[in-house]
Amino acid sequence: MAYTYPGVYIEEVPSGVRPIEGATTSTAAFIGQTGEQGSDGTTSAPDKPTLIFSWSDYVEKFGGILDKGKDPDPMGLAVYTFFLNGGGEAYIVKVDDDAGYTDAFATLEKIRDISIICLPGKTHASVGDRAIIDAAVNHAVTMQNRMVIVDIGEKTKLESKSDVPGLSLPSAPFSVTYYPWLEVANPFFAPGDEEDGESVADLAAAEANVKAAKEVITGTEATTGTEATQGAKQKVEDAEEAVENATTETDLETAKDALQEAKEDLRKAQNDLKAAERVRASFLPPTFTIAPSSFAAGMWAKIDGRRGVWKAPAGVESSLLGVAGLADDVDDKLQGQLNPVGVNCIRRIPGAGPVIWGSRTLSTLSDPEWRYVPVRRTANMIEESIYTNIQWAVFEPNDHRLWSSLRVNIDAFMNGLWRAGAFQGESASDAYFVRCGLGATMKQDDIDAGRVIVEVGFAPLKPAEFVIVRIQQKVAQQ
Numbered sequence: 001m002a003y004t005y006p007g008v009y010i011e012e013v014p015s016g017v018r019p020i021e022g023a024t025t026s027t028a029a030f031i032g033q034t035g036e037q038g039s040d041g042t043t044s045a046p047d048k049p050t051l052i053f054s055w056s057d058y059v060e061k062f063g064g065i066l067d068k069g070k071d072p073d074p075m076g077l078a079v080y081t082f083f084l085n086g087g088g089e090a091y092i093v094k095v096d097d098d099a100g101y102t103d104a105f106a107t108l109e110k111i112r113d114i115s116i117i118c119l120p121g122k123t124h125a126s127v128g129d130r131a132i133i134d135a136a137v138n139h140a141v142t143m144q145n146r147m148v149i150v151d152i153g154e155k156t157k158l159e160s161k162s163d164v165p166g167l168s169l170p171s172a173p174f175s176v177t178y179y180p181w182l183e184v185a186n187p188f189f190a191p192g193d194e195e196d197g198e199s200v201a202d203l204a205a206a207e208a209n210v211k212a213a214k215e216v217i218t219g220t221e222a223t224t225g226t227e228a229t230q231g232a233k234q235k236v237e238d239a240e241e242a243v244e245n246a247t248t249e250t251d252l253e254t255a256k257d258a259l260q261e262a263k264e265d266l267r268k269a270q271n272d273l274k275a276a277e278r279v280r281a282s283f284l285p286p287t288f289t290i291a292p293s294s295f296a297a298g299m300w301a302k303i304d305g306r307r308g309v310w311k312a313p314a315g316v317e318s319s320l321l322g323v324a325g326l327a328d329d330v331d332d333k334l335q336g337q338l339n340p341v342g343v344n345c346i347r348r349i350p351g352a353g354p355v356i357w358g359s360r361t362l363s364t365l366s367d368p369e370w371r372y373v374p375v376r377r378t379a380n381m382i383e384e385s386i387y388t389n390i391q392w393a394v395f396e397p398n399d400h401r402l403w404s405s406l407r408v409n410i411d412a413f414m415n416g417l418w419r420a421g422a423f424q425g426e427s428a429s430d431a432y433f434v435r436c437g438l439g440a441t442m443k444q445d446d447i448d449a450g451r452v453i454v455e456v457g458f459a460p461l462k463p464a465e466f467v468i469v470r471i472q473q474k475v476a477q478q
Helices: 055-062 074-084 100-108 127-143 203-218 232-245 249-283 293-306 332-341 373-389 400-419 444-448
Strands: 027-032 050-052 089-094 116-118 147-150 175-179 182-185 287-290 343-349 353-356 432-435 455-458
Touching (some): 027 074, 027 293, 050 055, 074 089, 074 293, 116 127, 175 293, 203 249, 293 353, 332 343, 373 400, 373 455, 400 455
Parallel strands (some): 027 089, 027 116, 147 175
Antiparallel strands (some): 182 287
């Protein structure tokens, strides 16, 4: 500013403060097969992540839960139970086959705000699926800011810790698993009418009746050895056209009678179709058994919003919604076997219902420093937050002013986390440290090489897994 006249000049001086905003911790990515079309008629493209914020968004863009007869729709049910249990936002990545997962992981590398990955329909019990799950875990290890919730096989029954090594589960701290699978209501099942279904033997026969009833309405195309048939709907359209084109009173009356008859035939065909669909629905299984990963992902998001990422997503606060039953009842003895090897159990607790009753990663044995889910996820959040918010430092002069600015901004961020209860320690100095400077974190060779090194340490909160109450009798004293 040039000072050209007598008076008061106001200058705004940069403070050097660049607040660090905490990274998101509850955005999930679901990778798998979806419906071809959404309720809005749009067709989703493979390998293109689509961000949604509610179950209705999924229905609109991907068609909701698909009716696959006796088999569940892994993707639709996973997304539904994720939002039901507290999930807030998710990327949906549609793949057409197993080859599409490689492209999906490459695409997700460009999206840094993802913190949870689920692979509906893929279990570690299948050799082919195992390669995809291992690729997902390697992706998470590379990104350093997300976790993969691994599903073991539906038929896998764990009876002791000796059953776990044979599963060949990942051992990276960015991977987590839960046991057992969960039963959910089949949205397409409906109790049947005995009179409607008395002549139908099984689901195959019921589905054949539905197909035949639809063909009465839509008609059939010509095939080898058969001629095309006109459907009731087309007959109504033809009759309406005949009414419009009638030129005499006699023709008009005849056309109207034909139209009325065609409409009655169509109405009857539609009623027959509804009856056939009701019968089919009564032959469907009333419940499906699905993997627990989506329930856990939703609960992670819910606990993050309520308590913070440093709170273990487990305990009576983690009561799961939409659970009709558990595929296996886990007692204290079995959990005492599975917990030390990193398998988190889902149990029924009196007064709380089905809850997540474990919060360990699959590195419990291989890397005990990161055995707890909230410790690993808190570190993910801190690392991603700092990485994203100090990009401004690149190409700045590498001197004491830059080092001081980095220390001040990162310290303010860490102090805010400590005050929110994210760390152990009664004082800030007990809870964390931030170092950056010549002689402290760098040598002159580092500066000459263009490196700025910041060291950040924190005392993580660890869940109270074992609450011990000691009780003794107090002997009366005279």
